Amino acid sequence: MSNAAEFPLLSLILFTPLAGAIALLFVSKQNEVLIRWVANITVAIGFLVSLPLWFWYDGQNPDWQFVEQASWIPSIGAQYLLGVDGFSVLLILLATLMGVIAVLSSWNAIQMRVKEYYIFLLILQTGMIGAFVALDFLLFFLFWEVMLVPMYFLIGIWGSDNRLYSAIKFFLFTLVGSVIMLLGILAVYFYHQSVTGVYTFDITQFHELNIPYDLQWWIFLAFFLGFAVKVPMFPFHTWLPDAHTDAPTAGSVILAAVLLKMGTYGFIRFSLPILPEATHAFVPFVVLLSIIGIVYGALVAMAQRDWKRLVAYSSVSHMGMVMLGMFALTPVGITGSIVQQLNHGISTGALFLLVGVVYERRHTRLISEYGGLSNVMPVYAAIFLVMTMSSIGLPALNGFIGEVLILQGIFVVNKMWAFFAASGIVLGAAYMLWLYQRTMFGTVDNPKNENLPDLSLREFATFVPLLLLAVWIGLYPKPFLDRLETSVDRVMMRVNADYTPRFAVTVEPSGEVEISGRGSDMSMPPSGPVRGGAR
Secondary structure, eight states: OOOOOSSOHHHHHHHHHHHHHHHHHTSOTTOHHHHHHHHHHHHHHHHHHHTHHHHHOOTTOOSOEEEEEEEEEGGGTEEEEEEEOHHHHHHHHHHHHHHHHHHHHTTTTOOSSHHHHHHHHHHHHHHHHHHHHBOBHHHHHHHHHHTHHHHHHHHHHHOOTTHHHHHHHHHHHHHHHHHHHHHHHHHHHHHHHHHHSOOOOBHHHHTTOOOOHHHHHHHHHHHHHHHHHHTTOTTSOTHHHHHHHHSOHHHHHHIIIIITHHHHHHIIIIIHHHOHHHHHHHHHHHHHHHHHHHHHHHHHHHTOOBHHHHHHHHHHHHHHHHHHHHTTOSHHHHHHHHHHHHHHHHHHHHHHHHHHHHHHHHSOOBGGGOOOHHHHOHHHHHHHHHHHHHHHTOTTSHHHHHHHHHHHHHHTTOHHHHHHHHHHHHHHHHHHHHHHHHHHSSOOOSGGGTTOOOOOHHHHHHHHHHHHHHHHHHHOOHHHHHHHHHHHHHHHHHHOTTSOOSEEEEEOTTSOEEEEEOOOOSSSOOSSOOOOSOO
């Protein structure tokens, strides 16, 4: 771990949204225009203060960076410990950007309890960023739970018809998974104390443990339930379509773009490096669930009549692909999994925004109510087309890069897994193109659609950064991949050390750890059987 940062950049990024939420408490709830401006300015500042992460993060340095450390609850060894690697840098930037887009998209959509709405959105933003920067497991769990409350209220108060049912279902599913995950955290905590004599929740120290396999197995299962619900993996996915369908547009955007990544982040950050042998033991089980999720999510998406539910089930399929790439346990597979998480956030976040635009105008999400929209909303139809192609994985757009990396990472391990992953891509193209054809092409048969206004300047502004990112990642993904190299290597050295990492770790006689760089071929499998993990 590198020396603590002189400037508390991560704390600034973390608490900017919270400062905005506190500021809103002092604004009169009748002054809705000022409330909206304060919220929008807060998330804009939050994004701007996160941008230095992109420029200052050193992708060649394998240490944790921008580390901040302070005593928090010394009696149990809990610390205020923040730090990032390449993976969390990209997710923080995604979270701050989607926060700007979600708040801006809510300008006209929210007309009741405006003050409370924006306060909950800003608290949610703080919780998400906190989970990505925390290097203390207890601090991570705190932020993980903090996210539950604002999302529950966003769905339950500002949602549509079945909002209370969907909010409670979301809350209960996530809470049950979280409580079981907490038991796993405590098991690691007490095992660390038993072998070192030190009570700590320091994740970086947990990454160095060699936990007995029998204990790893149970801890992995506890973590799995917590993270799989959040991803969500089949069969823990049933809360997602309801939550997406009934959440306000901004809630759906944040849920799809950032909150679902909490589960996959948890697997890469905790399950794989802390529990390498159990990870290998569970590979067939996780792969089976991922393949079922890919195919099932795509087939059910094809049968949907509700526009939002179709996009929601597409998330089940796409996240199944992300999990499959991750549990191939190859550097390319894990890199592709992370890139595809970003791509999913960009394309699916945009698709939920697109649904929100027409819902504001027509107050219906039934696909049958639309048709020929390209005749009356040409700019809208053009953006929808680009994001549809991004979701499908058209070459030159972001989805293609992630899918190719995942398929390559899977193919060298098991060709049958690659076949099912490819089938998910084909089915994804089928339901997305069918959706586009039904809503955008043909004549405007419904009189209610004849005079629908095209995108306003504010609405168009919410799509611009997503369009730019889709093209940038599609044409030139190298800056993103460079930031992930050492982060993926750190995981690979623990979970599948037979893939030669770019960084060799040696322990000097003085006890200091020296990390030296060397080249590697990430794509080819090692000769001989794959080992169970670092021992």
